[in-house]
Amino acid sequence: MAVQTFLKPALPLLTLLPGLCLIPVVAILVRDGHGGGLPLLIQFAQGALQPSFDPNLLKNLWQGLQITLVIAILSWGISSGLGVILGFLGSRTLWRTVLGSAWPALLFRRLLSPFRAIHELIWGLLLLQIYGLNGWVAIAAIVIPYSALMARVIADQIDCHESPALPVLQATGGPAIAVLMTAVIPAVSSAIKNHIGHRLDCALRSALILGVFGLGGLGTDLMLSLQSLQFHDMWSGLWLLAIAMVVLDQILGSLQRKQRIGVVISVVLMLALVGSATLNLDLSWPSGTLGSVLDVLGDDHNAAAALFELNWVAVIGSTLLITLMASCIATAVPPLLLLLWPSPGSLRLQSLIWGALRLLPTPLSALLLLVMAKPSLPLAALALGLHHSGVMGRVLIKDIRETGFGSAQTLERGGATVRMSWLYGPLAEVSRSYLAYASYRCDVILRDTVVVGIVGSAGLGWQLIDALSSFHWWLVAWLVVAFIGLTLLGETITERWQQRLNCKAVVL
Amino acid sequence: MTALLELHQVSLDQRLQSTSLTIRADERVVLLGASGAGKTTLIQLCNGSLKPSKGSIQWRGQPFASLTRHQRRSIGTLWQDLRLVEELSVVQNINSGALGRHGLLWALRNLLGVLDKDACLTVMDQVHLEPSLLNRAVTQLSGGQRQRVALARLLRQRPELGLADEPLSALDPVIARDVLDTLLSFPGCLISLHRPDLIHRFERVLGLRNGALVLDAAPETISNSQLEWLYRRS
Amino acid sequence: MLVRERRAVLVACLLTGITIAATVTSCGSGPTGTESPVLHIGAIPDQNPEKLNRLYSSLSDELSDQLTVPVQYVPVSNYPAAVSAFRTGSLDLVWFGGLTGVQARLQTPGAKVLAQRDIDAKFTSVFIANGASGLRPISNGDQLTNLKGRRLSFGSESSTSGRLMPQYFMSQNGVETADLAGGAPGFSGSHDATIAVVQSGAYEVGALNEQVWRSNVKDGRVDPNKVSVIWRTPTYVDYHWVARPDLDERFGNGFTKKVQSALLKISPTTPRGETILELFGAAQFIPAQNSDYDKIEAVGRQLGKIR
Structure with a gap:
């Protein structure tokens, strides 16, 4: 019984737990880091001002x-x-x-x-x-x-x-x-x-x-x-x-x-x-006519040959890894920042940060990260995760604004530290809907792996882009099937997860 | 007297043991029993929201499963948690009781504005709700007012058999009296209560203990010791 | 309160309806008018947008004057999209790269190569390396085996000079993409980005279009202490203009020929011609034919980029 309670962290903690994934990601980035891209970053920053x-x-x-x-x-x-x-x-x-x-x-x-x-x-x-x-x-x-x-x-x-x-x-x-x-x-x-x-x-x-x-x-x-x-x-x-x-x-x-x-x-x-x-x-x-497309599809290439062109285990594995890491980052970063900076006044600044992250297209943030570190899967995941944390951050801040800060004030008056009262107050109140929304985001992140080919050309998404650029329709078809399979799998898993959340009070 | 509702050897898991019961038209029945004795289960079996694991339930001689939705309209329930549509106004909630007598278009119009105002004011008057509340959102009402809205909705439904699950708990004496009067005005009713002092207002008293029907008698014939036994632990 | 909310929903629906109706009516009528057909030109973009807009507005004006038909530039910034748009007839005349041009012609039977720049007949790519990688310039292709186990970045996946030909020369000398660090090359997305990722050290080696490399060196955008050329590929043919097969049918007999001569006629003696050629980085356009690109097709097939 005690073990069971130990293994069932409370909801507000669940929003933070994926943040553990940041530790290896950051460690790998520090290992692979090189300052070579600093001039480019400075140019980028200058561009913002001018x-x-x-x-x-x-x-x-x-x-x-x-x-x-x-x-x-x-x-x-x-x-x-x-x-x-x-x-x-x-x-x-x-x-x-x-x-x-x-x-x-x-x-x-x-x-x-x-x-x-x-x-x-x-x-x-x-x-x-x-x-x-x-x-x-x-x-x-x-x-x-x-x-x-x-x-x-x-x-x-x-x-x-x-x-x-x-x-x-x-x-x-x-x-x-x-x-x-x-x-x-x-x-x-x-x-x-x-x-x-x-x-x-x-x-x-x-x-x-x-x-x-x-x-x-x-x-x-x-x-x-x-x-x-x-x-x-x-x-x-x-x-x-x-x-x-x-x-x-x-x-x-x-x-x-x-x-x-x-x-x-x-x-x-x-x-x-x-x-x-x-x-x-x-x-x-x-x-338009479907005929022209069928012409393209109906050549003498063998569907089975296309199927054996890829090392599916590696490709799907790296896709799942990117998706998982990026989802963890996207989910955990907004609540972490909120707890780092828990005051009603800072919310405006935080939403500015999330706005900026949403603003930068993923290929751009991938390139900016890439000139600072060697290419690796965690790097791709970080680029993707940061972009989507912009979306999650927006959801979180909006939820918290709607719920109000009453609970945090009550807890603070009871003598709790500011961080603890925000963890037990506003964050706890919105965590259910936030986590539910995070499960939808995983879907979107899986699709979005298509746009991070720049980093080491890993994953299904990149293969799909490459197959499209070769007009290799059979491989495109197989890759689409793989995406559909993964989405169905994800749906089955997150549906269970949502039932466990009792799917109450989902706002977004 | 015609039989409205008949239960034959009905059981549901551990909650209710093989119970047979007939409720006739023009019969007002009170259901007594300690908390957890199975009152809510019995009420919910009677309105069809629970299905028995054994036995059968019939409405006017017809099995429950084969009832059309128009026939089902004849059984109305005042739920303990009221079950109002929180997002709608008082008049829209009250009108929702009459959905069964109208078509789709009427339901749409009800959502768009005030519909059948006179009929609503009549039932609101019956349950002593001020007409000025007509357009108020139900979330803005007090507990007693919400109870009256739920009751007004039940009146709009015009059921032949009114069911109610502890409708008087947490009500002040005046409201409690009004609510009980209204419920007793239905042709037939089955009400679960925690108030042995009110049994004289009914024609028949049922007593549940540990999921079994242990008492079925006219109120005059029931002794105080019987009532006490009904509420005693173990 | 409730009535208000409903009104908001109603208003939102109305607004959407109005926009849909209005945009369809206002935008829809324009391009569909069939009485005077418009020549849609497009390009594989490898320039910055400001340059691209100057280039193609000048070129549209030039062609429009010479051919006396309205010419419209349609920006496309994705290689397969340009190929598909050409096949479906959304684009009539496109500035393709070597590989994409072949792909487009294979999908659009009858399409014709019209012209290329003088530099395209003898085009080259360069391999560049970060100084810290320890890679030294090589004199012969067979020394490309030094690249095994290195982090290498190509440009765009469909680029002839930034991917196809470099990969071909590597494979000629026994270096497959699987031999690279990580088992696969990176794709920076563009020639300029390849320089950036190699210069920063994220990748050790990169391959790109020599023309872009030279202009970057000239503009001082390359740090010679950090990145340098280690090998120049043998020459091959690259960029070219391709026209759809139905131009004569739609614009009148001999129109394809007229387009070709209009392109060839662009000369640095007129101000507009000078601008165009300068932006294209060429002295003139020269005639080209389909057979010039047979080698590219063979390489494309060998590397699986043409099916």
Whole structure:
């Protein structure tokens, strides 16, 4: 019994425990460290202070930003709608109320996971094969994985927020849909709204990543500046992006608090966006034929030969290792920083840090880390983990702001140290929802291993990029299958984990 | 008198042992027993939210499983934890009791604004809720007011058999009297109580002890020692 | 409070709807107009965006003037995306690298190589090494065996000069990628990044386009104490212009020929021509044909980059 309690750390501690993974990672980095990249880092920092103000460049960046915003907002809007619908279809509560049995929910969930398993970038490249360069390709590339991910989150939300009123309303004999509408929708609507708001930030970053495959947009410019190491030019784009992120965040916030102002601002912004639509973005309805793709696929190469080209054990192993380390880092760093710096006043500064980490695209942070240390898996994981800790940090700070600091104050008055009272107070209160969200992040991190090929070309993600660049479709197919398999496995594990969390009070 | 609810040799795990029971229309029944004696289990078996491991339950001669949702509407429950939809207003909660008599569109309109105001005000008056609370969110109400909202919702449902699980605990005497009066106004009712002093208001008293039905009699015939034995430990 | 929330949801839905409708109508009509076909040009980007924009706006103007059709530059910054966009017809005329050009032509039967720069006929890559690695310049390819067990970085995975040809020459001399430290090379993503990762010491050796190396040396962006060339590869053909097979059909007979001569006609005697050629880093464009790239195709097949 005593052993069992020892082995079951409390939830707030669980948010910190993954931080143990930082010890070997940091140790390896220190071992591999070399100061060789210091001049480059200094250049990078100088670029931040002295971004380029070349009018041609700024005009280009501004147009790029507009394209990125159009793609982000459209894909966000569409994926939110689809995500909610699919989320309801994937919820056990819905099927149990309508049919009396929950199996279709499981079917829907499993059917959706392949769509989640594949990175936006890969979806973009695959759709590009059929439809060519077209704005809708970029939008669909974001919409497909986002809808599937949102469907999972929302389905879990619905099942977690099962209203106690449900059996009462069922007993009144109302139609199942009416009962669900009255008992379930009001209960989950605020959670759904929160999550949808959160996804806009993510959609913006994905639209940026997609910019690298030629739909213009800010991402293209950033990628090119990165490739040619023009940090002054790059920072002009990064600052512009930062401003856009903050403005969008403010609009969303005011839309939730003071509706009038929010509505006015967003209408003005939309009009400005749409009005200046002499954008280099083709949004005509795409047409394409599957035949051309089947031509490519249907050559005489053997599927089995492709299967034996890779050392799957090593590749999958390193992918899992990167994912695991990056997830641990992303999960543990925000609460660690919070405890290092526990005061309501520092939260603003902390959210600045998380904003900066989200702002820097993963290939950039990987390059910056790489010029300071030799390539290794932990390095790739750190680059990926830091980027995602930006996302987790945002979630944590938002949760804590919403919960308030009352519990910390109470504990402090009781004589506890500041750190302990934050551990037992605010962190404990939000840990359940935070950990639940972390389990969704693992999914995203697995997909994102695609973008850290720069470091030692390890993992499935890199193999996928390389196979795509060789147009080796059979290997692409096998790699996609591997990604789907890993995602399904992850889903089965995190579902158990979430049931153990009793999935209560999941906010995001 | 027609039989409303019939239980034949119903058992559920360790919680309830082979119990047979018939509740007729126009019969008001009180259920007594110490905590853990199986009262809540019995109530939940009667409204269908628990399924017996052995035995059968019939409503008006028809097995529970085959009831349509319209037939199930005839059994209404006042839950101990009330089970309101916390995100909705008073009027929306009360109206949700009438979902079974209306279609999908009505349910949608209920979520969008105030619907069937007169019918709601009538039931609110019956349970002594001020009309000014109509649009208030239920989270802003006091415990007693919330109890009345749950009761008003039950009235909107208009069940033939009202079930209630310890509806009077933690209520002040005035509210408790109102709640009991309302519950007793249903054609038939089965109420579990911790209040032996109120048994004279019912026509029939059931006593549970360690998951077994040990008492089934008219209130006049029950002695104090019988009641004491019901609540004695071990 | 509840009514307000509902209004917010409603407003959000409305806004999304409006944006979708408005963007579709405003952006959708533009590029689809078929009455005057637009020549879409694209490029494998290996320049910084500021340079790229100057380069391709000048080039678009030049081609538009000479061919009297509207010309639009479509930025693509991903190699396979450019190949696919060319195949699906989103791009008509593309500045490809050696490997990507062959991939594009294999996927687009009938596509034609039009021109290359004077320097592309005799293109070279260089292997550079960090001073601390102890690697000394080598005179002969067979000494590439020194690279075994070293950390080596290529540029982009589809780059001819930053990956394909260096890997080919290594393999010619008995060095496979599996012989490198870690069992695989790194991919820095670009020629400039290769210099950065080698100069910093993260990788010991790197392989890149000699043209980029020279311009970096010229601009003083390389620290000669930290990184130096250890070997220059034999020459091969690289970058070139490829046109889609249906240009004549869409723009009129002989249009492909006209495009080719327009490219060849760009000369440093006009200010715009001078800008273009300077940005391309060439003295002039010279004619090229599909068969010039047979060697690249063979190498691509040998290394599995062409299937």
